[in-house]
Amino acid sequence: MSEPMWWRGAVIYQVYPRSFYDANQDGVGDIQGIIAKLDYIASLGIDAIWVSPFFKSPMKDFGYDISDYRDIDPLFGNLADFDELVAKAHQKGIKIMIDQVLSHTSDQHAWFLESREDKTNDKADWYVWADAKEDGTPPNNWLSIFGGVAWQWEPRRQQYYLHNFLSSQPDLNFHNPEVRQAVLDNVEFWLKRGVDGFRLDAINFCFHDAQLRDNPSKPKELRQSIGFDEKNPYAYQYHYFNNTQDENLGFIEDIRSLLNQYPGTVALGEISSEDSLKTMSEYTQGNGRLHMGYSFDLLTEDFTAGYIRQVATSLEERVSDGWPCWSVSNHDVQRVITRWGKSQNAEHTPDLAKMLFALISSMRGSVCTYQGEELGLTEADIAYEDLQDPYGITFWPQFKGRDGCRTPHPWQRDAVNAGFSSVKPWLPVPAEHHGKSVESQEHNKDSVLNSFRHFTRWRKEFPALMYGDIEFVDSQEPVLAFVRTYQEQRLLVCFNLSASKQSLQLPTELTADATALTNHGLISATLTGESLTLPAFACFFATVK
Numbered sequence: 001m002s003e004p005m006w007w008r009g010a011v012i013y014q015v016y017p018r019s020f021y022d023a024n025q026d027g028v029g030d031i032q033g034i035i036a037k038l039d040y041i042a043s044l045g046i047d048a049i050w051v052s053p054f055f056k057s058p059m060k061d062f063g064y065d066i067s068d069y070r071d072i073d074p075l076f077g078n079l080a081d082f083d084e085l086v087a088k089a090h091q092k093g094i095k096i097m098i099d100q101v102l103s104h105t106s107d108q109h110a111w112f113l114e115s116r117e118d119k120t121n122d123k124a125d126w127y128v129w130a131d132a133k134e135d136g137t138p139p140n141n142w143l144s145i146f147g148g149v150a151w152q153w154e155p156r157r158q159q160y161y162l163h164n165f166l167s168s169q170p171d172l173n174f175h176n177p178e179v180r181q182a183v184l185d186n187v188e189f190w191l192k193r194g195v196d197g198f199r200l201d202a203i204n205f206c207f208h209d210a211q212l213r214d215n216p217s218k219p220k221e222l223r224q225s226i227g228f229d230e231k232n233p234y235a236y237q238y239h240y241f242n243n244t245q246d247e248n249l250g251f252i253e254d255i256r257s258l259l260n261q262y263p264g265t266v267a268l269g270e271i272s273s274e275d276s277l278k279t280m281s282e283y284t285q286g287n288g289r290l291h292m293g294y295s296f297d298l299l300t301e302d303f304t305a306g307y308i309r310q311v312a313t314s315l316e317e318r319v320s321d322g323w324p325c326w327s328v329s330n331h332d333v334q335r336v337i338t339r340w341g342k343s344q345n346a347e348h349t350p351d352l353a354k355m356l357f358a359l360i361s362s363m364r365g366s367v368c369t370y371q372g373e374e375l376g377l378t379e380a381d382i383a384y385e386d387l388q389d390p391y392g393i394t395f396w397p398q399f400k401g402r403d404g405c406r407t408p409h410p411w412q413r414d415a416v417n418a419g420f421s422s423v424k425p426w427l428p429v430p431a432e433h434h435g436k437s438v439e440s441q442e443h444n445k446d447s448v449l450n451s452f453r454h455f456t457r458w459r460k461e462f463p464a465l466m467y468g469d470i471e472f473v474d475s476q477e478p479v480l481a482f483v484r485t486y487q488e489q490r491l492l493v494c495f496n497l498s499a500s501k502q503s504l505q506l507p508t509e510l511t512a513d514a515t516a517l518t519n520h521g522l523i524s525a526t527l528t529g530e531s532l533t534l535p536a537f538a539c540f541f542a543t544v545k
Helices: 030-037 037-042 078-093 110-115 177-191 248-260 277-282 305-318 349-361 388-396 437-443 448-459 464-467
Strands: 011-015 048-051 070-071 097-102 151-154 159-162 196-199 266-271 292-295 366-370 468-474 479-486 490-498 501-506 515-517 526-528 531-534 539-543
Touching: 011 070, 030 037, 070 078, 070 177, 177 248, 177 349, 177 437, 196 292, 248 266, 248 277, 266 277, 277 292, 277 305, 277 531, 305 468, 305 479, 349 366, 349 448, 349 490, 349 539, 437 448, 464 479, 490 531, 531 539
Parallel strands: 011 048, 011 366, 048 097, 097 196, 196 266, 266 292
Antiparallel strands: 151 159, 468 479, 479 490, 490 539, 501 531, 515 539, 526 531
16 A cells, blocks of 8 residues: 555554653653653554643643643653654654644633633634523533533623533634634644644534524433433433534545645544434545544444444445544543453453454454553443542542543553552552553463454455455354455455354355465354354454455
């Protein structure tokens, strides 16, 4: 593939900086910590690192509330550290992608501090301001993802401002062309520093309905979690007006035009809308919008072959020339080995962790894998007094927030804090993670870590797995089966999603000339004639005619 297409089929490793490695021993991970562990990251066989926010911030939402888009928060280092990270990663053949949180800023950003003062200043129209109704209540019924109304009263202006997230994260007014240009200028600042791409946070939230129309209510039987917890009243509405507006497509095209000036750079959009797959299709359509998109559709608790097939099939039907990116874990949701493993009583089963990475890496698209997935880390149970996430603190005990997937990366079994830091870390390291540390798995050829390494390299030997089309094969639960095709190469791929042995009768046309591939480092299935026998959490790969 040509250099501008490096991202097709890529494995992107998400680093959550404050929890990766603490180089300066203050209890919080940092950029120098990522640099110190670049050899480890390179050993995983990944193609790019996505670094979660490290920008200057009050840290009300741990970096997703940015007060200066062009500087590094001292907690993580400085611009020289970042430049060193880019240079050293590139020396190892690793691309660097960074988060861009464009829809909102921190309430401590200079733009907002000016905007809130009055209705006539130069930044007066840079945020979404609205007058109160006659009775003093907010202008409409929009809700915040983090709970409660999405409007905050500002006494200086005698108006409400919109916040789709925390009240300390006011939404920018993208209907203002000056705002759009200023945001693009901030993006270009990092392009000039050599980044290879961006993960665009909540990219469909940039525009709001200019008429501020109420969102319609959603019937009780249709209320579902949108990324987080089903008890959140956010699920009580159809979010037709506070995000995913048609005008956003023009801004997406402006982002692409900017990236086209820096060949080889890529934009990956995080999309959470009422119909995320439809939005992904629109946002990745043609060659003038985002390169890739990913949704929350596989970040749910639904772990069935039928559901995974339905998501992928629906996406294929809609995304003709777009390119998906698959993710089953990130910094916002319960770790996948716990979320999906509990249905099989297999939360601590290494073979499940191995199979899950192989599964998402074998579907059509690229892959975002979250730090710790390569170790099979489970969700941590954080005591209330140790919670840091404002979302978890608000909704405790019905919902414990996102801290359980954000605990420090375990490096050494017997070291204090598993080798993450010599001082008390910002979140505790759970005792069970010590035994899953890098050191514990490094020299075990059958470990989750070494399976991950083996599969990333093995996968690159097969263009069909990297770039090919996908066609699903009829199968019964809990087996998922499909064929990947690229040019002359055709591969049959099957997965047993359960903890018990399964059998699958395959069509004669697939088995007549099938040649099993066994060097993938996973539990293998056995093909006898047209009958495939799959042990628990087994995989099957074969070349077919």
